Amino acid sequence: MKNNLWLLCLGWLFTATLQAQQSPIDTIYSFTLDEAVEFALENSYQSINARRDVAKALKRKWETTADGLPQIEGVIDYQNQLKQPVTVLPGEVVGGTPGTFVPVVFGVKQQASATATLRQLIFDGSYLVGLEAAKSFLQFSNDSQEKVQLEVRKAVINAYGSVLVAQESVLILKKNVETLEKNYQETKKIFENGLAEEEDVEQLQITLLQIKNQLSNTERLEKIAMQMFNLTIGVDVNASTELSDKLEDLSMKNMDKSVITTPFVIENNIDYRLAELLTEQRRLELKLEKSKALPRLSAFVNYGTAAFDNDFVFLDSDTPWFQSSILGASLNIPIFSSFKRSAKTKQAKIAEDQAKTDFLRTQNELRLKYDSSISDFKFSIESYDTAKQNLALAERIEKKNQIKYSEGLATSFDLRQAQLQLYSSQQELLQAMLDIINKKAKLETILNTPQSTNN
Numbered sequence: 001m002k003n004n005l006w007l008l009c010l011g012w013l014f015t016a017t018l019q020a021q022q023s024p025i026d027t028i029y030s031f032t033l034d035e036a037v038e039f040a041l042e043n044s045y046q047s048i049n050a051r052r053d054v055a056k057a058l059k060r061k062w063e064t065t066a067d068g069l070p071q072i073e074g075v076i077d078y079q080n081q082l083k084q085p086v087t088v089l090p091g092e093v094v095g096g097t098p099g100t101f102v103p104v105v106f107g108v109k110q111q112a113s114a115t116a117t118l119r120q121l122i123f124d125g126s127y128l129v130g131l132e133a134a135k136s137f138l139q140f141s142n143d144s145q146e147k148v149q150l151e152v153r154k155a156v157i158n159a160y161g162s163v164l165v166a167q168e169s170v171l172i173l174k175k176n177v178e179t180l181e182k183n184y185q186e187t188k189k190i191f192e193n194g195l196a197e198e199e200d201v202e203q204l205q206i207t208l209l210q211i212k213n214q215l216s217n218t219e220r221l222e223k224i225a226m227q228m229f230n231l232t233i234g235v236d237v238n239a240s241t242e243l244s245d246k247l248e249d250l251s252m253k254n255m256d257k258s259v260i261t262t263p264f265v266i267e268n269n270i271d272y273r274l275a276e277l278l279t280e281q282r283r284l285e286l287k288l289e290k291s292k293a294l295p296r297l298s299a300f301v302n303y304g305t306a307a308f309d310n311d312f313v314f315l316d317s318d319t320p321w322f323q324s325s326i327l328g329a330s331l332n333i334p335i336f337s338s339f340k341r342s343a344k345t346k347q348a349k350i351a352e353d354q355a356k357t358d359f360l361r362t363q364n365e366l367r368l369k370y371d372s373s374i375s376d377f378k379f380s381i382e383s384y385d386t387a388k389q390n391l392a393l394a395e396r397i398e399k400k401n402q403i404k405y406s407e408g409l410a411t412s413f414d415l416r417q418a419q420l421q422l423y424s425s426q427q428e429l430l431q432a433m434l435d436i437i438n439k440k441a442k443l444e445t446i447l448n449t450p451q452s453t454n455n
Contacts, residue, residue, distance in 0.1 A: 016323040029235060030242040033250060034158050040156045041149055043234035047316055057141035061134040068127050071119045078112045078314075088112055112314045115304035122329075125291030133284045140277045147270045152232075152444050157441040159229040161434045164247040166222035172426050173215040180208040180419070183402075187412075199246055203412035207419055249436040251433035254440040259447070264370045266363060270447045282355035286348040292341055296332040301325070366446070373443040380435040385433040387425065394418075396423040 010372070031039065041047055084105050091100035121127060184204040190196040229239040235241070266272050305321045313319045401418040404410035 008142050024029065027235075028240045028242070030244055031160075032232075032243075033157065033245050036160055036243075037153050037156050040152050040233040044152050044232065045234055046148050050145040052303060054138075054141045054145050055116075057138045063194050064127075064130045064134040068121050068124070072116065073119075074114070074116045076112075076113045076114045078110075080312075081107075081112050084109060087118050108308045109310040110312055110314075111306060111308045112303060113306035115302055117300055117302035119298060121296075123294075124296045124298075125191055125294035129288045129291050131286055133281065133288070134204065136277060136280050136284060138280070143270060143273050143277065147274065149450065150226040150270060153439045154445050156229075156234050158438050159225070159232045160245070161247070161250070163222070163225045163229050163243055164250070165246070165434050166218060166225045166242075168247055168430055170215065170222055170425065173211060173218055176211050176419075176426075177208070177215055178421060180211055184208050184262065197412075200412035203416050206391045207416050241254075247349075247430070247433050251384065254437050255384070257378075259379070259440065259443055259449075260374055262447055262449060264367075264447060266366055269366055269446060270448055271362060273368055273411070275359045279299065279352070279355040279359045280285045282348070282352040286345065289341065289345040292344075293334055295334070297329070299326045299329040314381065323430075352413045366449045370443075370446050373439070373446055377436075377439040377443050380439040384386070384429070384432040384436055391422075391425040391429050394422040398422040437440045 035370070084107070086103045086105055088101040088103050090096075090098075091102055092098045094102050096102055184201070187196055188201050188203050191198060191201045226241060229243075230237045230239050230241055279331045303323070303325045305323050307314050307319050307321045309319065398418040401410050401415045405412065
């Protein structure tokens with residue numbers, strides 16, 4: 001019984017050790033597009049740092065607030081005059097001969113003191129502006145985090161679609177290679193029997209080599225696309241990842257045109273809000289420069305104790321310590337700075353005017369960007385319909401040329417052209433499906449309505 005228990009414990013320890021040593025690269029991930037977006041919003045490198053920026057902004061706000069709260073500082077001093085300064089007094093002061101001087105030493109050789117000071121800012125115009133600016137900066141950080149989330153979502157959609165296109169391309173090219181290989185071997189046998197020309201074999205061989213080369217390159221691109229996807233969502237680039245959504249299914253879901261009818265409320269756009277906050281910051285900077293012409297009032301109170309002796313007796317209980325306390329206030333009134341404050345205020349006013357102009361430009365750019373995105377989305381749907389029809393036509397043309405070629409009614413060159421046209425149409429359809437997904441994501445980002453990738 002004891003031996004069995006020992007083996008059980010040993011087995012458990014071995015299993016726990018293996019699990020602890022398992023690296024992230026051994027983890028197998030599986031995502032739908034929605035799951036990938038949700039995962040990336042939590043784990044992508046950009047999202048993590050965006051949250052840290054907000055945390056820093058909160059600390060910065062408190063840093064500014066703390067400047068107007070009571071400040072307490074303590075100072076402990078110890079002095080040992082290794083060589084005490086000597087002062088000379090006239091001799092007649094101590095009963096000596098007039099015209100002579102007597103050297104004397106004032107004070108003791110050693111002294112120690114401890115002082116605590118409480119300081120309180122009573123009024124400072126720049127402090128009040130700083131509080132206002134800290135609040136604005138925190139809002140700017142929150143909006144910047146939201147922009148990062150929107151960009152991460154769009155990047156994940158683009159990366160997810162790129163992987164699916166690469167995977168579909170590999171499957172299509174493999175089928176094409178299989179068909180071409182069959183045609184090539186059949187034509188080669190016919191040529192060897194003297195019933196076909198060598199050019200027919202060579203034309204098929206050229207097409208076969210070309211498609212094999214495309215397949216090899218696409219397989220490499222598929223791996224790179226998956227690594228890019230892993231990087232985008234925040235996992236190891238070489239992690240094992242599976243995508244469970246299909247390209248055609250996603251393109252069909254994103255073909256819903258209801259997003260076009262969604263009203264464009266420019267105030268909801270994150271770039272609009274960031275530009276508005278930048279304008280607000282410039283206004284506060286102008287207000288700060290103006291506040292520097294106001295007086296600054298502060299007060300303090302301290303309490304201290306000190307001891308003096310020729311020997312180090314400051315740790316002895318019978319050493320006398322002498323107490324002291326001071327209450328004071330300070331009023332700093334700016335009077336004349338040779339127009340330095342005026343120059344800085346005018347600079348801040350110019351910067352505010354520039355920010356207002358940039359804000360106006362941003363609004364017009366966003367309206368143009370929205371109209372352009374609407375047009376691009378509509379065009380992506382139209383291109384998909386066209387690409388689908390073209391593929392059906394290309395398949396029929398290629399099939400007809402296959403029959404004609406086998407019956408000797410078409411040349412190998414005609415067959416090659418029909419095949420290349422088919423392969424091009426296949427890739428155009430894949431790209432059209434990807435464009436629908438990406439253009440929809442771009443439009444949703446502008447509208448700031450990415451509640452679901454299935455909308």
